[in-house]
Amino acid sequence: MAITEENPGYKWVGTRPIRPDGLEKVTGKARFGADLALPGMLHGKVVRSPHAHAQIVSIDTSAAEAMPGVKAVITGADFPDLAANGAHAGDIDVATNTIARDKVLYEGHVVAAVAAITREQAEAAAKAVEITYEVLPHVLTVDEAMADGAPLLHDGMITKGVDPAPEDPSNIASKILHERGDLDQGFGEADSVVEREFTTKPVHQGYIEPHAAVADANSDGRANLWCSSQGHFQMRAYTATVLGVSPGNIKVTAAEIGGGFGGKTVIYLEPLAVRLSQRAGRPVKLVMDRDEVFRATGPTSGTRIKVKMGATKDGKMTAAEVWMAYEAGAYAGSPVGAAGMTAIACYDIPNFVVEGYDVVCNKPRVAAYRAPGAPMAAFAVESVVDELARNLEIDPIDIRLANAAVEGTQASYGPKFPRIGFVETLEAIKDHPNYSEELGPNQGRGVSAGFWFNAGMMSSATVHINENGTATVVTGSPDIGGSRQSMALMAAEELGIPYESIKPVVADTETVGFNDVTGGSRVTLATGAAVVDACRLVVEDLRSRAAKTWDVELDQVEWVEGQAQHIDGAQPPLSLGDLAKKSGRTGGPISANASLNSRGVGAGFSTQLCDVEVDPETGVTRVIRYLTAQDAGRAISPDYVEGQMQGGVVQGIGWALNEEYIHDSDGVMENPSFLDYRIPVASDLPMIDCSIVEVPNPAHPYGVRGVGEVGIVPPMAAVGNAINDAVDVRMTELPMSPIKVLEAITDQSD
């Protein structure tokens, strides 16, 4: 078969073997965050604020300290005051979010922590910490927080990105703005203009494994830390900052991670565990309960978004105006920046203004969640695009094709797109049998699209050749969804040895070079590129050893299918095993390191097709058929590419139909359990059909783009557009719960 882009002739890349870490995970041997126990280990418990906003008047730990089994009690006073030390504002926020100093900013904010011999003793002692609060007025939504005279979370918060800078503080941390062309002219050219306002609620990443950390600190300031995270180098950096120590003093070992979706890129328990361990002189384990996970970690922003778009009668978009406000939770840093950049990035629109606000409020600090910021903006924009297509009587795929960003399009956020595969995902949906499947009564079909940048960032890898010619591939990127398999597949391809001969390892912070977090869909791209680089250095070394062995020039030696071959066949080939066995005589052990700051990311696009059935009497929406087409660039490991696509879609379906944070008027979360915060279960769903599109990323040796995130961007609008198709109501609030859909149906028939 000819070697082409479609048939690149790979032996391992693109195959579906069993994942290297699978056996441990189906037999219960895999060690997740809470599974480690050390000799003499204590159990910790965190004390949290019951108030949404309050001044801490006093903390009395004496009763807790006197309780049986209690070995340490800590408060904010046990940590360096970074603000007093003139630290960077971002670091101060990380520190005070980890443990409050003078003020609590949300229900669940950490105020103290204890360590005791048993779990029960720790829980009893946590209850005995006496804290006096002066309750302050709170704000829970962007509307409340942006209102005139709203109570302030941070007295010194002056809005960034506004010129001239405002004189008075507010809850608006920053403003973003992207604009091009002339809005009035654009809307003037339009034959149809649609304007809508949308609201979405905070939703949680919902990983099944609660946060957990075990620390074993020494009296000399060094500490060992085991934790479940998306990046143990990041945990080390943050922990060192909060404790005021050198990162080199802390060794972090990555436990297996039970889901993260962005929510485990930040610290919560780690510095507390280290400090408790230092105070107690014994190892300490901290594990969150589920209600703590909901009350104090994640979620992603609730939002209010206004979108106005216009198009000509042949479907050409002429103008877009987007205004968005994103809840940041207690500290600056909502994903409104990414939202502003992604909102209309799928389309080539000549005139636009995208304006966004990062707004603090008395809820837990938001954390990254799969394509942070993009899904809410896409819900708004893709709903409006659907309405434009309906008004103009244009097929929903065709209107997107007529405006789709392609190679060379000036992206709405600035740069020109290199080669991208958005059009190919649209065509994949249109060509799929689902697109013409007949619909029954009360059933409807919706289309939606999404964009995500994908990240590159820094990675390191080491490849060791073992004495029998097998290889160990060491990286520092926690494997959250099968990345060890993609590392092994690329290494097998490069070295020319079987996949089964490669052991991929996620090493601790002292055993491998620096790696940024497992986030931004970056691991197969960037850590994968480091693995490929290290393998190529090894192959270079192997060729040189063969050349020495044969006493020929290096250019006389090729590396083919795991063996050194003389180009003229003048020598019998030397396999990797042969060369490994003789390594002592040819220069010593064979291994190579590679570190890089990623050479080029490949943007990801997804187009999705959702069929629903709506019960007009109850408002219940059931997804009956779903298809997702996504540009993977190159699917190194198709099983786990599909897994990312399907998982993203189903999180999006949950966001669309069920999931939301509900707070009472005191700012206390009312649904901090999986019973009341309902994520999708198996009986809610159909199979999720996948179409992997492969338009290679020119900047990666195998064309990888990264696949983890973009799948969650389109589903909310896909579901909303399908509901509109089924029962002719335009849903503008998430979640589209039965009561809201029923109200919309009732209002429409009144």
Place this chain on the structure above:
Amino acid sequence: MSRTHISAVINGDETEFLTEDGTSLLNALRDEVGLTGAKEGCGTGDCGSCSVLIDDRVTCACLVFAPEADGATIVTVEGLATSGELHPLQQCFLEGAALQCGICTPGFLMAAKALLDRNPDPTETEIRYALAGNLCRCTGYDKIIRAVQEAAREIREK
């Protein structure tokens, strides 16, 4: 503090351990018996990650007090493979890529075993409802359902 002495058959072994009366079976299995395969995802019976078989019934170990296990026969994920041979469900989960992070996998395997033990030929809908008490946030359930279908087929053909 007085502790209660419990005897149970766990994964085929006569096992004895001490526990406090208010301790969950899940914490006893993990802390006292040393079996950490069952996971705590919620502690309130909502996620199914701690699913074990108690006298052949699939149960959330977090909802059972440890003393209630006295005299019971318990199977955890660590007891699913016999004599080093994987259960067809385990093999099909591996071959079908039915796990991503893997934290929910032990619970799904035990719930699926309970289903196939009583119904060797379930429909897709029956599988979906039998596993509705087990949350997975990574996979969207598609590959899990397919793996259970495949395992059922293999078990029937044996």
